[in-house]
Amino acid sequence: MIRLSRCDISRRGLLSLSAGFGLTYVAGPALAAAAASKRKLAVIVCRGAMDGLSVSPPLSDSNYLSLRGPIAIRPDQALRLDADFGLHPKLVGLYALAQAGQARIAPAVAIPQRIRSHFEAQDLLESGGEQLYGVTTGWLNRTLVAMAPDHRVRAISIGAQEPLVLRGPAAVDSWSPGGREPGDLTRVKATLADLYQSDPVLGAALAAGLATEAQAHMMTQGQTVQARDERGFATTAGKFLGEENGPSIAVLSLDGFDTHAGQGAVNGQLATRLTVLDNVIAGLREGLGPTWSQTVVIVVTEFGRTAHVNGTGGTDHGTASTLILAGGALKPGGIVGDWPTLQSARLFENRDLAPTLDVRQVFKAVLADHLGVDRRALDTTIFPDSASAPPIASLV
């Protein structure tokens, strides 16, 4: 097994911190929320199972090159983070952040249940349940409720569809580019507001959508963002977060990570998606401006991919993957969590990178230390029955 001394330290830190947690966070939810009101969280969900072994190649793991063959990111190609890990060469912006102590990776993270269906795994990742079909709302929505039962803390979904992670009792804003208002619709809007009065969904949605649209128009000074301009998308998301009294949380989704065939290495299918991811992080930072220093960005996927390259130059559905943390509010540090190694005896079911960290441990740490969310709420309502998955220490 590779020795990674920092991991051992973080493990110890984890134990001591979780022991003292109840004392640290005695403040009620409203108080905690007030203290944290300027703190921002952006979550980027990479759908399709992002290949962690290419995002953060384990350069010193002696099995990596032979397992990965033509799709391995070789040490001379990777952007070196430390003695053991690198970043994919397309993640140049993220690498600069890491050099500045504003980005870290957790290389072996997984959801709490072993699932190889994208759709079920995304459901579990976003619902925050202990197992499938346990909860039907999203953990970020329940976070909003826990932080401020009066709905003062808000979130925004960036994109045409609202992801499960944000769904639930708290109303959530949403924004996506395109589709300008054709002429003056003042009368129509007023009439619809009336027609929608007793509608379970449409009234609140239209009102919130129009308010957000007006704000976006102000922020972008009437300039249109192109529908496929991911960076422009992300910049606008950053601006929403950075606004005075803006939302505290934003969620973006990226697709296209299901690289079963022709995955590529330095260039190719996955590299193209990672360029987009790098642009999205850069766009968020640009849009946030000075608020970047009070922001944490989480990049997460539903599961990782097989340790072996498959028969068609790609990888199949696996288990653990890399989670990326970025943002000015992050504490500098090395990798988060232990590295299980790629030795065949250590692979999960003899095929996948084994998880050493429950993804909820990272989510909980960011919610607790960054947004000031109450530990009890984290263990019970936000991530039900998750007391046995304590927040990891010293991230924020």
Add this chain to the structure above:
Amino acid sequence: MSLPSDHEIAGAVAVSRFGLGARPGELAVAVADPKGWLKAQIDRKGADQPPGLLPNSQDRFLAYLAARADAQSLKREAAAVAEQESMTTTPGAMSQMSETAASGQGMVAAAAMDQSPLDRLKAERRAAQKPLRDGIAAEILARAQLAATTPAPFRERWALFWFNHFTVSSAKPAAAVLVGPFEREAIRPHVFGRFEDLLYASSTHPAMLMYLDQERSTGPDSAGGLRRNAGLNENLAREIMELHTVGADSGYTQADVTEFARALTGYSIGIQRDGETLAGRALYRPQLHEPGARTVMGRRYPDTGSSQARAILADLAASPHTAGHVARKLAIHFVADNPPPALVARLRSAYLDSGGDLAVVATALIDAPEAWGPASTKFKRPYEFVISSYRIAGAAPTDPDRELTQPLTTMGERPMAAPQPNGWSEQAGDWTAPDAIVKRLNWSAAFAAAHAPPEAPIQLADAALGARLTPPTRLAVMRAESRPEAMTLVLMSPEFQRR
């Protein structure tokens, strides 16, 4: 105003929930005999084909291969030029460009023609891909024209359901040109036949083989595998089990998926090397087939070559898990996000008793009392919403990008481009984000400005919604200041947004 009769309510439900929204005059026909009108649309020959002469998958695929070869040689040329000029264009940006182009993306007009050699090559490359983009747009337009004008809208909705069930998507650039042919060749002919035939047609169509990476999957111990050190790709096997047949909750294991993937090896697509008749067509390559018997979900399948996977598909189609999975998806699509269990049970029985005869299942759906509740709980997906708007306007789209792809993308449902293999969501929550409602409003206002018909707006509301038109919407329409304003209100009314 007298209360609507049961027939009037049933007719209004038939045209919206089972159909695609009424065209002018359609409601009267449906009201006369709602169930009979629907049942008459069940056709053993399958769903209608979109209008016009569209190339088959073989021609589309060969054109794709040719364009890809052009693009690769241009890319090599561009790389050489770039090196010469020691320019700083990254290869990543180049490949991204080609993917966007192949997915039929509305390309920004070529940048100012200062015509450096690199710019010229890029422009040439875009030009080489234009026929592919135009082909995808033609497919999108033709099927929307069919949906907007068909007098058999239940038959069309039934076909659209099965296309979404067996999703292939232009989100994967290599599959993009085959999505339209897939729907025409694998789905439409079989939607009122046996599920097993539909499943086999879908699973072996070049579009599906390409979309779920089957075409290069190789048995590690096959002749080809031993020679080339190639191996399995389990994507298609997994999605057939999880999405198309038994469902993720049916208890299969990773080992079942791998075994099924081994059985599927050999199913592939012909390329130029295979000769003119085979290139671009689905074919079976025995030299890639993993030798040996396979065990899937407890049943053993001797090595019979191509018919090994076929036997597994037949058993998957006959499985009660598949009956339940299909029944539930149908009930969710047609009736409610959370469908009545009695309805699911009824459809499941119809499936099992008929050996998966989809005409029988369609009849059972029409006859199910649970499907006819007066409350409309299904929120229209953007495609349904746009198509039903064209239908009540008595119009059909003519410009695929401006009238279909662009607005539907902003509403979240880019045509033929579902983001993942599970297709478009059937849950209202996925389509009712605040921003999505604003996008619908903006589109409705623009559409009404172009399409508001000359007659009194209230006639339009009655023709669209019949007995489902509520007094508040009626009042709002009567009070509107202009025909476009009235039509916008009809389209955005809670009852028109649902079905």
